[in-house]
Amino acid sequence: MSSAIIAASPSEPADQDGPPSHQRRRTVLRVLSALAAGALLSLTFAPYSWWWLAPIALALFASAMHGRRARAGFGLGFLAGMAFFLPLLTWTNEYVGAVPWVVLAALEASFFGLAGIMIALVGRLPAAPVWAAASWVAAEALRGAIPFRGFPLGSVAFGQADGLFLSLASLGGVALVGFAVALCGFGLADLARRVLGARRLTTDGASTAESRTLVKPAILTVVPALAALAALPAVGTDAQEGTVTAALIQGNVPQLGLEFNAQRRAVLDNHADRTRELAADVAAGREPQPDIVIWPENASDIDPFRHADADAVIDSAVRAIDAPTMVGTLETPDQGDIHNTVVHWDPDGGPVDTYRKREIQPFGERIPLRGLVSAVMGVVNPSIRIPDREYQPGDAPGVFAMGSADVGVVTCWEVAFDHRVNDTVLAGATVLAVPSNNAAFGLTAMSEQQLAISQVRAVEHGRAVLVAATSGISAVVSPSGTVVSSTDLFTADALVAEIPLRSTTTLATRLGAGPEWILSALGVAAAGWVVIGGVRRRRLDRRSAVQDESHQS
Incomplete structure (x- = not known):
């Protein structure tokens, strides 16, 4: 060389x-x-x-x-x-x-x-x-x-x-x-x-x-x-607005691969059950009471705004943990736009706020060049069906007021886009949450690569980052970019950690693009x-x- x-x-x-x-x-x-x-x-x-x-x-x-x-x-x-x-x-x-x-x-x-x-x-x-x-x-x-x-x-x-x-x-x-x-x-x-x-x-x-x-x-x-x-x-790491105890729920999926989408109720039940287990640990004094709880993207692929049973499962789990909870779900009306949505679910008031994912993943959540892609996939892998409807993007940054924390939402794919993270911090986020779903990528390095991006974002904006994934890797990242704790792939788990809340913006945040x-x-x-x-x-x-x-x- x-x-x-x-x-x-x-x-x-x-x-x-x-x-x-x-x-x-x-x-x-x-x-x-x-x-x-x-x-x-x-x-x-x-x-x-x-x-x-x-x-x-x-x-x-x-x-x-x-x-x-x-x-x-x-x-x-x-x-x-x-x-x-x-x-x-x-x-x-x-x-x-x-x-x-x-x-x-x-x-x-x-x-x-x-x-x-x-x-x-x-x-x-x-x-x-x-x-x-x-x-x-x-x-x-x-x-x-x-x-x-x-x-x-x-x-x-x-x-x-x-x-x-x-x-x-x-x-x-x-x-x-x-x-x-x-x-x-x-x-x-x-x-x-x-x-x-x-x-x-x-x-x-x-x-x-x-x-x-x-x-x-x-x-x-x-x-x-x-x-x-x-x-x-x-690189600032001090708690300027105090601290909160955050819990990340990784419920896992029933099996590897794309087929997990056919078992949506099992995925929802996994996350609800793991949340109740954490509530039992809190009651027994084995874990501290969380101030905020983060569920991952697609934790409920059943729309709780349309299906009473999904609403009941989520609500009972949130009441059990007794903390404002971020729930990744889908909005799937009979007609109109489909959205990849994150819901702020309060233990007393139920759904109080929503964020719709703004950066929609091409060839995953939307299909550019649909005719060409359909023809190619028909030859390459006929078992994969191109959906009739696509996800549509939201139009505003999401910052949830969850107790003393202003939690900025950057859903999965969005964490790779500079402007999506930047405008979320500028909208007032004192901590960032990255609800993700990488189950379709199996045991590959995808989850590790995405976690590395979250580490960069933590330093870039001087914020703790909470990565909650359906099947892993979930992680708590400090504002210095250090991974404080993390889970294994395809393992049901819950992470509980005290994190700092920060309000000042870094020079990078202020300069933006x-x-x-x-x-x-x-x-x-x-x-x-x-x-x-x-x-x-x-x-x-x-x-x-x-x-x-x-x-x-």
Whole structure:
């Protein structure tokens, strides 16, 4: 890998220099470097979480792009993207087959190709690692927005939940963390190339002059890490609005796989029964009385607003625990919109508030390109039926006043979207709840990957995060991003913990999408500058050629 990082030195501007055998060797090194970059980057995510590999992976990525043209940058970037997304997203083929998995990986890998184009372009500018890191942020930002409202899973920052760079999330959110990691990696690649270039020089004077150029890339490599260390005191964890005792209920599902939806009543009963068990433990003095209780997404797939039996089961469980309870359910009227809903259920007043999930998961809760998808699934897996009606999004952030806690609701898929979490905190949340349902993904790393995102959000916004999942992993995350307690997969359990309530907002919360917009604009502007400069040069060259011909004639 080290040879791949330094394959193209500053004295070698393009692969077409040298004999054909050297050109082929460089091409092979670039391809291997791109593949290694994607594979190593995937290891920074669960189940491995080797966060320190991210700068090395991005150094390999930058090295593969160095000295290449835009077209080659896209191809190499796409290869890196496939090597990254295929292992990262293996959970997507758990029950729907390999074709959707590969298609999704290829779609998302195209954004790595876009990053490759931009990084190949800005590599010609002074301070190239800075512009390259900004370009990386721009490509990730675009991937988080399109198509189908975006797919932000796999953002570099989400692989830093246990890493050195996490503290930067409180200053500039996911974008700043991604920029710092990329800058460190791209600075490392530049430093490696310059070290090789210095060693190749023969005269002492020239070697000394070349060695001086090592200072800038060395600084670019070290500064992001130092900034992350300096940001550690900025991560607030104290209880500004007191504390509450929170209980997370994981009722589990009757069996693995999609079939659990056919056993909706069993899932509801599991959560009600586990809540009553906790109430018995409280009465016996084995557990403290909770102030708030969180049930997961889809804890009741039976609409309690339409079915009296579901209403009765939920109400009896909430009365038993005697605490305001958040219940994940569905609104399924005979006609009209279906909603993935979270209900604030009071032990005395019953349902008092609702939140409708705003970020609806494509190809899970809604079906874009319905005709095409139906045709493909009919061939790939005919047993999967495309539903007639789709979930519709809500239109406002959800913050429930549950006793002394203002609990912000970010349902499952929404936790990956910066703006959904940000506006929930700005709406007054003093603690965040992430009710989730990952039962359909079995024993894969999906739940761990989602928990890592919640850890990043905790630091980004300075809030404790309560992750309640039907089948796991449920967890209590402190405002510092530390997992205080967690459950195992597919195990009925209840977590009880005292959590701090916080009201001040971090700089990242106040800035919102600002850092992402600024960094993305810098990357796009830098790439555009190179493109415009190239167009101007070609025009001047053509004009000079015409003038030369006229003089000769």
